[in-house]
Amino acid sequence: MDWFALVVAGSLECIWAVGLKYTEGFSKPIPTLITIAAMISSFWLLSVAMKTIPAGTAYAVWTGIGAVGVAVAGIIFFDESRDTPRLICLLLIVAGVAGLRLFSR
Secondary structure: OHHHHHHHHHHHHHHHHHHHHHHOOOOOHHHHHHHHHHHHHHHHHHHHHOOOOOHHHHHHHHHHHHHHHHHHHHHHHOOOOOOHHHHHHHHHHHHHHHHHHHHOO
């Protein structure tokens, strides 16, 4: 259950990180509310996951999910680079996150 909470927390990190762009400096009320709600929920679920998952592992997985998710969102929504070296680097992050899950106690 804690790993599920961690994955949801990482997914919410993607939502709030992308949401920051839409808040336009927290000047738009609806995107700001969505972003803040996602932030609070993400941090809360991260703290729930850290009850049983080591802090370093949980934080690395959380940020890895966020980094890859936001990079993919950038490719899809903001026409960011799809260069092969960039995609390979994203795959390396995914491999690292998967490795942390496989080899964590």
